[in-house]
Amino acid sequence: MSQKLSDAVVKQRLQQLRNLQKAHERDQRKISTLEALVSRLEAVTVAQQTQLNTQAIRIAELQTMVFGKRREPPTGTPTGKDLPPTPKPPRTKDSYRRPLPSTASITATAHCPVSTCACGGELTNLTTQDRYVEDIPLPDLTPGYQPKLVTRLVVERGVCSRCGKPSSGRELGGAVTGLGPNIRLLVSHLISVSGMSYSQVTSLCQTLYGLTLSDGEIAGIIKTQHTAWLPVYHQLQADIRASRVNHVDETPWPIQSEEGRGYTWSLSDAYSPKVCFVCAISRGTVHAQKLFSGFTGVRVSDDYTAYHAEALPGSQQLCWAHLYRAIRDLRYNDNLPEEQLPYVDSWYGGFAAIYQDLRMYLSEPYDEVVRETQAGELWGRVQRLAATGPPHGSLEPKKLANLKAQLIRAGRDRLFVCLPEDTPCDNNRAERDLRQLVLKRKRSFGSKTPRGAQALSTVLSLCTTTWRMNQANYFQALAQL
Numbered sequence: 001m002s003q004k005l006s007d008a009v010v011k012q013r014l015q016q017l018r019n020l021q022k023a024h025e026r027d028q029r030k031i032s033t034l035e036a037l038v039s040r041l042e043a044v045t046v047a048q049q050t051q052l053n054t055q056a057i058r059i060a061e062l063q064t065m066v067f068g069k070r071r072e073p074p075t076g077t078p079t080g081k082d083l084p085p086t087p088k089p090p091r092t093k094d095s096y097r098r099p100l101p102s103t104a105s106i107t108a109t110a111h112c113p114v115s116t117c118a119c120g121g122e123l124t125n126l127t128t129q130d131r132y133v134e135d136i137p138l139p140d141l142t143p144g145y146q147p148k149l150v151t152r153l154v155v156e157r158g159v160c161s162r163c164g165k166p167s168s169g170r171e172l173g174g175a176v177t178g179l180g181p182n183i184r185l186l187v188s189h190l191i192s193v194s195g196m197s198y199s200q201v202t203s204l205c206q207t208l209y210g211l212t213l214s215d216g217e218i219a220g221i222i223k224t225q226h227t228a229w230l231p232v233y234h235q236l237q238a239d240i241r242a243s244r245v246n247h248v249d250e251t252p253w254p255i256q257s258e259e260g261r262g263y264t265w266s267l268s269d270a271y272s273p274k275v276c277f278v279c280a281i282s283r284g285t286v287h288a289q290k291l292f293s294g295f296t297g298v299r300v301s302d303d304y305t306a307y308h309a310e311a312l313p314g315s316q317q318l319c320w321a322h323l324y325r326a327i328r329d330l331r332y333n334d335n336l337p338e339e340q341l342p343y344v345d346s347w348y349g350g351f352a353a354i355y356q357d358l359r360m361y362l363s364e365p366y367d368e369v370v371r372e373t374q375a376g377e378l379w380g381r382v383q384r385l386a387a388t389g390p391p392h393g394s395l396e397p398k399k400l401a402n403l404k405a406q407l408i409r410a411g412r413d414r415l416f417v418c419l420p421e422d423t424p425c426d427n428n429r430a431e432r433d434l435r436q437l438v439l440k441r442k443r444s445f446g447s448k449t450p451r452g453a454q455a456l457s458t459v460l461s462l463c464t465t466t467w468r469m470n471q472a473n474y475f476q477a478l479a480q481l
Contacts, residue, residue, distance in 0.1 A: 046395070054398045056335035063334075101132055139210060147209040151180070179221070183211065185478050187221045192456070192463040195440035219452065226455035232481050233458045236465060237267070237276050244297040245270035245423045248307065249430035250283050251438055254446030255453050262446065262453060265291055266433045270300065270424055273468035275433045276461045279453035285309045298423045301430070303406060308414065317417040318410050319427035323403065324355050330399050340397055343390045347400065350385045354378055358418075358425055366422050375416040382407055382415065436464070 005013075116122055139147040157168040183205070190196045190204065198215045205211045226233075240246060247268040255262035263283045268275045280287040288306040292299065292313055300317045301307040308316050330336065331348040361374045386404045390396045407415070418425040437460070447453035462481060470477035 050395055050398060053335075053337055053340070053395065056337075057330065057333050057397065057399060060333045060335040061329065064329075098134070101134065106132075139208065148211050149180070179217065181479065182475075183209075184221050184225060185475055187213070187218055188225050188459050189463055189467070189475075189478070191218070191222060192460040193436070193467050195436050195443065197440075197444040200443070222452070222455050222459055226458040229458055229462050229481055233276070233461055236274060236461060238294075240267050240269045240274050240276050241292070241295045243269040243271060245421075246292075246295060246297060246299050247424075247427055247430035247433075248288075248291065248299055248301045249427060249434055250304075251434045251441075253279060253437065253441060253453060255279075255281070255448070255450055256446065257449045260446070262450075263287075264434070264437055264453070264457065266430050266437075267291055268429050268433050270429065274465050275468075276465075277437070277457040279447075279450065279457045281450065285311065288312060298417055298421050300418075300424055300427050302427060303410065315417055315421075316414050317421075317423055317425065318414045319425075320355055320358065320415075321426035321428055323407070324352065326399065326403055327351050330397060336397070337395075339394055340390070343394065344397065344400060347385065347388065350381075350388075354381050354385070358416075361419060362422075362425060368420060371419040371422070375412065375419040378419075379412040379416055433464075 114123060114126075137145045139145055153170060155168055155170045155172060157166060157172065159166050187201055187205075190201045191198075196204070198218050201218060202213050202215075205213050247270055248265065250263045250265045253262045253264040254260040258281055261281055263280055265278045265280065265283075265287065266275060267278070278287070278291060283304075283306060285306040288309065289311055295313050297314050298317050299307065299312070299314055300319060302319045302322045327344075327348050331344050336344060358378060361371070361378075364370075386407050417423065447456060463478065466478050466481070467474055
């Protein structure tokens with residue numbers, strides 16, 4: 001028989017139920033708040049982990065820049081898709097020896113006779129064999145050597161009996177003692193092609209020629225050559241722009257009067273040794289527009305914004321070497337998290353295979369229809385590769401995400417112009433052209449004024465182009481400018 005609860009007990013239990021309902025509602029609100037907080041903290045954790053991974057990768061890149069590479073990463077794919085390297089032909093014995101000089105280059109002949117043996121016996125059946133010694137004249141060791149040529153000019157001067165104006169056989173203004181054309185050409189070569197600093201040029205001229213040069217005289221020589229060669233410099237620019245394919249790049253060139261700002265641009269003809277350098281205060285688009293004024297061909301460059309601006313004429317081929325180095329350096333970055341390595345390694349292998357096939361297609365005989373088909377096939381592979389993501393729950397390196405976005409943003413029109421147009425797919429030529437300027441920057445620390453920087457650009461452009469095209473009679477060709 002059930003026992004009936006009293007009113008007091010019922011009232012007490014109802015109160016407990018109401019309290020439980022209130023506690024339940026309060027706990028539900030607290031749980032919802034905590035769940036939202038956990039979600040936010042998880043997002044913050046993911047963002048912080050991504051930032052830590054990115055910073056770790058950048059630290060490794062900076063360490064490489066400062067201390068150098070501890071190991072050289074392979075240049076092919078890690079999945080065995082590389083073509084076997086072309087074996088080098090075996091070296092002959094003659095390749096380890098200096099070549100024989102030409103008959104016209106022989107300046108003296110010395111005889112080395114022999115008549116008796118070391119034991120005192122007489123020699124018979126005498127024959128002769130030729131040996132050659134190549135050397136240079138040095139001021140203190142070469143008899144009759146004149147390191148410095150001094151020409152005395154006897155200049156006549158008179159006054160006209162009719163107009164009363166004076167006339168002379170030679171301009172008499174300026175210093176009484178000046179520098180001749182040969183030393184001007186040599187200084188221009190040493191400053192530009194050899195990349196020497198003013199102090200190095202002064203030391204060399206003093207040691208070999210006994211000729212003392214001041215910094216002001218060297219700067220005056222560069223300025224004078226710039227003025228004399230300016231028309232040829234403009235013609236060189238026009239010749240390079242008239243080419244079907246141009247390479248372009250830029251590098252910092254400090255200008256002291258501009259608080260260390262300044263850049264030097266290089267414009268190179270893809271099919272000749274011609275190269276032109278232009279100095280500017282910045283690397284803005286306006287300078288790129290001036291550089292490509294009147295150009296209608298294909299410009300090969302990196303993905304710097306100024307090079308693919310809509311205002312630039314012609315079309316752009318994006319440098320594949322820059323793209324490849326970006327993913328290769330990420331693949332072999334010492335601070336790449338281990339859980340990301342398999343994905344990055346797979347992505348790197350796929351990209352390296354595309355790059356390898358692109359170079360292989362460019363090495364084949366040109367066929368426009370085939371090249372168009374190959375461009376479409378490679379672009380499809382790039383799209384599929386860019387669409388692949390990391391495994392579920394794994395983070396993607398920011399550098400790789402940026403590279404994917406860069407490939408899609410570039411599109412087929414900027415990645416594979418090289419195939420139908422039959423142009424280089426990398427900008428290595430421009431980087432090699434700038435290398436001598438980068439080395440010179442380490443020695444001379446730039447220019448003092450913008451005018452000095454532009455004068456150096458003129459001399460550097462013409463001396464470098466002339467040196468590449470006329471090494472056999474370099475100074476003769478340089479004098480004809």
